[in-house]
Amino acid sequence: MTALVLFLFFCQAFGAVVGALTALWSELAYIRAMRDGKIDAAERAHLRIIGNGLRFGMALLLLASLGLVIAAYAEHGAFQPALSASYWIFIALALLIIGVSWALSRRFISSVLGSAIAFSAWWFLVYLTLGSFPALSFGAAAAFFVVATALFYAILALARFLARKR
Numbered sequence: 172m173t174a175l176v177l178f179l180f181f182c183q184a185f186g187a188v189v190g191a192l193t194a195l196w197s198e199l200a201y202i203r204a205m206r207d208g209k210i211d212a213a214e215r216a217h218l219r220i221i222g223n224g225l226r227f228g229m230a231l232l233l234l235a236s237l238g239l240v241i242a243a244y245a246e247h248g249a250f251q252p253a254l255s256a257s258y259w260i261f262i263a264l265a266l267l268i269i270g271v272s273w274a275l276s277r278r279f280i281s282s283v284l285g286s287a288i289a290f291s292a293w294w295f296l297v298y299l300t301l302g303s304f305p306a307l308s309f310g311a312a313a314a315f316f317v318v319a320t321a322l323f324y325a326i327l328a329l330a331r332f333l334a335r336k337r
Contacts, residue, residue: 190232194293229268256306257299
């Protein structure tokens with residue numbers, strides 16, 4: 172069972188890293204595509220491929236997380252993931268990414284705001300899965316996320332503004 176748990180941890184971390192790197196790649200590709208003011212068919216196809224990478228990362232991340240919860244339950248371990256704040260932060264971020272991606276695809280929120288939220292959430296997930304995220308309560312993590320998203324919003328808005336000026 173230990174080998175399965177290690178494999179699931181690896182899959183979870185790999186999914187988070189794939190998603191975060193794809194989110195970074197998508198931002199760079201979008202800024203490059205918007206330089207001329209319009210997105211052509213080739214640029215749309217490129218962005219669609221990036222979207223598939225984000226879906227793969229999220230699916231791998233969530234399936235591995237589900238596998239880890241089931242493995243912890245089956246082992247009757249003293250530590251159950253669903254009782255920890257980091258687990259619920261993880262789930263909230265994953266649901267936030269899914270919801271924001273859906274809202275972006277339906278144009279319910281602005282592109283810059285949606286991208287900043289998704290970008291921040293992906294990197295938070297990377298730090299959570301790799302164990303580099305500090306032990307915070309759910310409320311403190313939410314506040315930290317809002318501040319990080321505001322910072323990424325400013326950076327992405329500036330980058331998009333400078334890309335369109337050329």
